[in-house]
Amino acid sequence: MTDDVSDEPRRAVGESPAGPSNWNVPNVLTVIRIILVPVYVALLFVAPTDFTWRLIATIVFVVAMLTDLADGHIARKYNLVTDFGKLWDPVADKALTGAAFIAISILGTDGLGAASRTLWIFTVIILVREWGITWVRAAIAKYGIMAANKGGKAKTLTQTFALILFSLNLAFLPGPLQVAAWILMWAALFLTVITGLDYLRHAWAIRQKGRTQES
Known part of the structure; x- marks a missing residue:
């Protein structure tokens, strides 16, 4: 969910040439997050x-x-940056948020598919942006690293809180929280699109600069 935060390569200052071992706490947490994805989805569909x-x-x-x-946080603080973490941390993030958006779209706002068409619109737009920007990052990596933009953290927070409320099932929430859930979802959509467009602009500039230096 958090490409703007955790998609950035986790670098360490003063890291040894060989680098830290892949057997470290941050990587274990990443693996746990990957394992929790099917657990979360299965629990949603049990009842x-x-x-x-x-x-x-x-x-x-x-x-x-x-x-x-x-x-x-741990990887940066204790210089535990690894190639495994750089590769699988963003994959774990995308798997978790992607599974969450798809699952709540299938279940709808009441667990029975109500308003699923509306949710699918949010899901498709958001996931196309998330995975699309990931692809763009990889495609221009030879020209330079695309840094996180200022709206990334806000985008991540709104997506997270929206998914938490929708995961609870809006049918169980009081009216004000239902309204808050939809406001957060709209805010997440807006920030996702805006930051995505900003990334594309930045990616184009990096690509043009890189190609100019090559010529």
């Missing part, structure tokens, strides 16, 4: 109209998101 199961699924989602915050 989608039962609040207890939806709450358990949401807790798993929150735990998975917390591992994302923790692994990046």
